[in-house]
Amino acid sequence: MALDERKAQILAAVVEEHVKTGLPVGSRAVARRYRLGVSPATIRNEMGDLEEMGYLGKTHASSGRVPSDKGYRMYVDELMGDIRLSQRESQMLESLFRSKIKDVESLLKEVVKALSEATNYLAFVLGPEYETTTIDAIHLLPVTMDKALLVIVSDMGFVENCLIRVPPMSREEMEYVSEILAEQLCHVSLSKVKDRAQALLKRETSRYADVIAQVAEFLESMTEEPESERLYMGGAVQLLRQPEFKDISRVQDLMQTLENGSLVKNIAATQPPTTDPAIMIGEENEIETVKEFSFVYGTFRVRGTEGKIGLLGPKRMNYPRAVAIVRFFENNLNDVFEKRN
Amino acid sequence: MALDERKAQILAAVVEEHVKTGLPVGSRAVARRYRLGVSPATIRNEMGDLEEMGYLGKTHASSGRVPSDKGYRMYVDELMGDIRLSQRESQMLESLFRSKIKDVESLLKEVVKALSEATNYLAFVLGPEYETTTIDAIHLLPVTMDKALLVIVSDMGFVENCLIRVPPMSREEMEYVSEILAEQLCHVSLSKVKDRAQALLKRETSRYADVIAQVAEFLESMTEEPESERLYMGGAVQLLRQPEFKDISRVQDLMQTLENGSLVKNIAATQPPTTDPAIMIGEENEIETVKEFSFVYGTFRVRGTEGKIGLLGPKRMNYPRAVAIVRFFENNLNDVFEKRN
DNA sequence: AGTTAGCACTCTTCATGCGGGAGTGCTAAG
DNA sequence: CTTAGCACTCCCGCATGAAGAGTGCTAACT
Numbered sequence: 001m002a003l004d005e006r007k008a009q010i011l012a013a014v015v016e017e018h019v020k021t022g023l024p025v026g027s028r029a030v031a032r033r034y035r036l037g038v039s040p041a042t043i044r045n046e047m048g049d050l051e052e053m054g055y056l057g058k059t060h061a062s063s064g065r066v067p068s069d070k071g072y073r074m075y076v077d078e079l080m081g082d083i084r085l086s087q088r089e090s091q092m093l094e095s096l097f098r099s100k101i102k103d104v105e106s107l108l109k110e111v112v113k114a115l116s117e118a119t120n121y122l123a124f125v126l127g128p129e130y131e132t133t134t135i136d137a138i139h140l141l142p143v144t145m146d147k148a149l150l151v152i153v154s155d156m157g158f159v160e161n162c163l164i165r166v167p168p169m170s171r172e173e174m175e176y177v178s179e180i181l182a183e184q185l186c187h188v189s190l191s192k193v194k195d196r197a198q199a200l201l202k203r204e205t206s207r208y209a210d211v212i213a214q215v216a217e218f219l220e221s222m223t224e225e226p227e228s229e230r231l232y233m234g235g236a237v238q239l240l241r242q243p244e245f246k247d248i249s250r251v252q253d254l255m256q257t258l259e260n261g262s263l264v265k266n267i268a269a270t271q272p273p274t275t276d277p278a279i280m281i282g283e284e285n286e287i288e289t290v291k292e293f294s295f296v297y298g299t300f301r302v303r304g305t306e307g308k309i310g311l312l313g314p315k316r317m318n319y320p321r322a323v324a325i326v327r328f329f330e331n332n333l334n335d336v337f338e339k340r341n
Numbered sequence: 342m343a344l345d346e347r348k349a350q351i352l353a354a355v356v357e358e359h360v361k362t363g364l365p366v367g368s369r370a371v372a373r374r375y376r377l378g379v380s381p382a383t384i385r386n387e388m389g390d391l392e393e394m395g396y397l398g399k400t401h402a403s404s405g406r407v408p409s410d411k412g413y414r415m416y417v418d419e420l421m422g423d424i425r426l427s428q429r430e431s432q433m434l435e436s437l438f439r440s441k442i443k444d445v446e447s448l449l450k451e452v453v454k455a456l457s458e459a460t461n462y463l464a465f466v467l468g469p470e471y472e473t474t475t476i477d478a479i480h481l482l483p484v485t486m487d488k489a490l491l492v493i494v495s496d497m498g499f500v501e502n503c504l505i506r507v508p509p510m511s512r513e514e515m516e517y518v519s520e521i522l523a524e525q526l527c528h529v530s531l532s533k534v535k536d537r538a539q540a541l542l543k544r545e546t547s548r549y550a551d552v553i554a555q556v557a558e559f560l561e562s563m564t565e566e567p568e569s570e571r572l573y574m575g576g577a578v579q580l581l582r583q584p585e586f587k588d589i590s591r592v593q594d595l596m597q598t599l600e601n602g603s604l605v606k607n608i609a610a611t612q613p614p615t616t617d618p619a620i621m622i623g624e625e626n627e628i629e630t631v632k633e634f635s636f637v638y639g640t641f642r643v644r645g646t647e648g649k650i651g652l653l654g655p656k657r658m659n660y661p662r663a664v665a666i667v668r669f670f671e672n673n674l675n676d677v678f679e680k681r682n
Numbered sequence: 683a684g685t686t687a688g689c690a691c692t693c694t695t696c697a698t699g700c701g702g703g704a705g706t707g708c709t710a711a712g
Numbered sequence: 713c714t715t716a717g718c719a720c721t722c723c724c725g726c727a728t729g730a731a732g733a734g735t736g737c738t739a740a741c742t
Binding site: 024026027028040044045047048058061062063064065 | 704705706707
């Protein structure tokens with residue numbers, strides 16, 4: 001199914017032109033703007049072949065060609081080159097990672113923001129699964145007479161907290177309870193920590209039982225929390241810029257889909273192509289409402305587990321640039337989490 | 342400027358009909374659906390008067406009437422009655438507040454979600470200003486060898502945390518530092534706490550100086566953080582349902598405005614009308630891009646200071662219901678924060 | 683004097699029809 | 713195999729016209 005040199009050039013030209021303008025592209029335009037040394041007529045013939053082969057389509061029987069999903073796939077797999085971000089741009093973006101240590105949550109939020117602003121597409125980060133993370137530190141802190149703050153730090157720097165009711169107790173007592181929790185629950189993976197907490201609860205019949213029960217409950221809720229909780233998303237507005245949104249009902253559908261977090265399922269469900277930043281084009285997606293869009297997303301590793309970072313844009317997105325930018329963020333996130341021992 | 346009984350009824354009818362349908366309303370429709378015992382012709386005359394007085398307008402020279410801002414204002418101030426939420430609905434919504442204690446942040450997020458879902462408008466909560474809050478508890482917790490977690494609990498239950506670098510130190514040392522911080526900074530208002538921290542920094546020349554400097558820096562950033570950080574927003578999609586969004590560029594403008602938090606300024610800048618849930622209609626708003634919309638928002642008190650909770654919807658929003666729902670949430674939030682001693 | 687019916691008038695909306703333009707596919711010649 | 717030429721198709725924009733909704737006015741009614 002390999003394309004000869006000229007067909008490849010023409011397909012690439014059509015894709016790039018269509019990405020730029022959003023309009024169907026005709027033989028004339030290709031001949032004019034991409035110097036291939038042949039006439040429009042020749043290009044017409046080639047485009048006819050490419051359509052036959054399924055790489056191109058038409059919006060109606062007699063206007064220019066538009067890449068099909070298969071055409072885009074061919075383009076991203078074989079035709080497009082890697083591009084590099086400009087010096088200026090990568091420096092700008094890097095500054096985000098160089099700034100002072102923040103908690104992971106706000107870092108990820110800023111990453112999403114930068115990513116969407118840099119591309120004009122919707123950006124997302126899917127945090128690592130809790131199941132496989134472990135607890136680095138757990139503390140119970142006095143706040144008021146009858147309230148204490150439970151703070152849990154995961155090994156990758158996520159901090160969760162929760163206010164719980166406590167019976168009146170002295171500082172020493174609270175420290176004692178805190179100690180017990182730390183001893184029993186630290187450095188245990190979240191999937192097992194629930195059982196540990198239950199076990200602890202069984203043993204502990206004293207007045208602290210209620211406190212421990214609340215801790216157990218919170219741990220439970222942490223692991224049960226829907227995937228959408230781990231999902232940071234931003235730049236949905238950007239999508240409105242895309243001309244394919246002349247029709248508002250589509251926006252609504254998409255937003256609905258995104259708000260209830262099925263985006264995650266889409267990514268999780270399909271095994272991504274093997275390319276580095278994975279690319280999912282149009283119909284390759286599982287969820288109906290995003291079959292008009294493309295994903296470009298990469299993986300960053302945190303300790304044993306991993307998170308995703310990526311973009312959602314129209315099928316006619318600037319893939320080379322999207323890939324370059326996603327790869328950039330991917331690498332920087334990996335660095336950050338690596339240095340964090 | 343008082344309206345006679347019949348004009349009032351007709352104005353109310355036009356507003357309510359327009360809210361329901363989104364279309365200009367004609368004399369015929371008013372006569373048919375609201376039994377006023379007079380013919381369309383009479384209503385036409387009255388509507389002519391109301392237009393003369395500035396309460397109604399026309400979209401074009403010969404189709405039905407549409408309420409003007411002044412008309413809506415008259416409606417909300419004088420004409421509309423208070424409605425009560427149905428038993429079923431208020432029970433549903435109340436369950437949100439009855440559930441187990443969570444940290445304030447997630448409570449507010451859920452409130453926003455519920456509020457927007459209950460109304461189909463965009464909902465927001467503007468948390469209380471940090472300036473006037475005080476610190477209830479501050480702790481420094483060991484996480485790894487060279488990292489510690491700074492946790493700060495404000496008097497109204499907000500929890501902020503931040504990872505900081507620390508020199509190697511024993512548990513006892515860290516507890517000692519933590520103690521110092523607590524002694525010096527607890528129960529001091531955030532506006533003063535910065536100075537305290539600076540003073541502490543001057544005195545402390547030991548190896549903990551760096552740690553304290555980082556704490557000071559974080560406190561600084563907490564108070565300086567833009568208002569948008571205190572703003573929880575949700576349900577922007579709901580706005581897309583409104584027919585006034587046939588035009589996409591408006592959506593974009595609005596979203597832009599909202600994302601950069603000028604919504605807050607709008608509310609802060611204008612002194613609200615004195616009605617309980619404040620209502621700002623169309624041109625009464627400061628910011629250009631929301632002059633097409635209305636706000637309905639209330640105030641909830643937390644300790645000495647206060648936050649806002651409200652809705653942003655089209656001018657033709659269901660004001661009685663919006664008011665009822667905002668008032669409901671307002672009251673429930675007040676209760677929650679009151680019980681929290 | 684207030685109310686009502688009738689009617690002409692205005693303005694929108696929708697469908698219809700008609701060039702102009704862009705682009706294709708085919709054919710025939712280079 | 714490539715190219716020029718040409719007929720054909722289809723979209724798009726625009727004007728035209730008919731239908732519908734609603735008003736404002738006038739004149740009659742109570």
